[in-house]
Amino acid sequence: MHNEIEKILISEDEIQQKCKELGEQLTKEYDGRFPLAIGVLKGAMPFMGDLLKRMETHLEMDFMDVSSYDGGMRSTGEVKIVKDLDTQVEGRDLIIVEDIIDSGLTLSYLVDLFKYRKAKSIKIVTLLDKPEGRTSHIKADTIGFEVPDEFVVGYGLDYNEKYRNLPYIGVLKPEVYGG
Ligand SMILES: O=P(O)(O)OC[C@H]1O[C@H](OP(=O)(O)OP(=O)(O)O)[C@H](O)[C@@H]1O
Ligand code: HPA
Numbered sequence: 001m002h003n004e005i006e007k008i009l010i011s012e013d014e015i016q017q018k019c020k021e022l023g024e025q026l027t028k029e030y031d032g033r034f035p036l037a038i039g040v041l042k043g044a045m046p047f048m049g050d051l052l053k054r055m056e057t058h059l060e061m062d063f064m065d066v067s068s069y070d071g072g073m074r075s076t077g078e079v080k081i082v083k084d085l086d087t088q089v090e091g092r093d094l095i096i097v098e099d100i101i102d103s104g105l106t107l108s109y110l111v112d113l114f115k116y117r118k119a120k121s122i123k124i125v126t127l128l129d130k131p132e133g134r135t136s137h138i139k140a141d142t143i144g145f146e147v148p149d150e151f152v153v154g155y156g157l158d159y160n161e162k163y164r165n166l167p168y169i170g171v172l173k174p175e176v177y178g179g
C-alpha cells in the first residue's frame with residue numbers, strides 16, 4: 001500500500017501534534033458546556049477519534065454518513081444522506097468534524113440542514129482545507145492544514161474506498177489513478 005504513494009504531504013507526527021493543539025483549543029472553548037460532536041462518515045472517522053481524545057470536557061458524539069464522491073475523484077454535485085443522526089440538534093452547540101473541505105458542497109448542505117433543525121451554534125472543524133477546490137461559499141472555523149489542489153488520500157480520505165487506513169496524508173502515484 002505504501003509503495004503506491006508518490007509523496008507524503010502531512011506526516012503522522014504532524015497530524016497527531018495538530019490534534020493535540022486543536023483539542024486543547026476546543027477544551028477551552030467548550031469548558032462547562034456539553035457540545036454535540038458530529039463526525040461526517042466515513043472520511044472523518046480517524047480525525048474524530050484522535051481529536052476528541054484530546055478534548056477534556058464532557059461532550060456527546062454522533063455520526064452522520066453522507067456521500068457525494070461515489071469513491072471517485074470528482075464530486076457528483078449531490079449529497080446523499082446514507083445515515084442520519086440519532087440525536088436531536090435543536091438547541092445544541094454542534095461541532096462538525098470533517099476530514100476535508102474541497103468544493104464545500106457537503107458542509108454547506110449540512111450547515112443548512114442543522115440551521116433548519118434549529119441548532120444553537122455550529123462550529124466547523126476540518127483537518128484539511130483545499131481552498132482552490134471551492135464552488136460553494138463555506139468557510140471552516142478551525143482548520144488543521146491547507147492542502148494544494150491535488151487529490152489527497154490517507155487518514156480517512158479514500159480513492160475507490162482504499163487508503164483510508166494510512167496514518168498520513170499523501171498523493172498517489174499517477175499510475176494508481178489510471179493516469
Ligand atoms: O467539500 P466537498 O467537495 O463536498 O468534499 C468533502 C467531502 O468529500 C469526502 O466525502 P465523500 O462524499 O467522498 O464520502 P466519504 O467521507 O464516505 O469518503 C470528504 O470526506 C468530505 O466529507
Ligand atoms: O482530495 C480528496 N481526496 C479524497 N477525498 C476527497 N473528497 C473531497 N476531496 C477529496
Ligand SMILES: [Mg+2]
Nearest residue numbers: 040041042043
Ligand atoms: Mg466525507
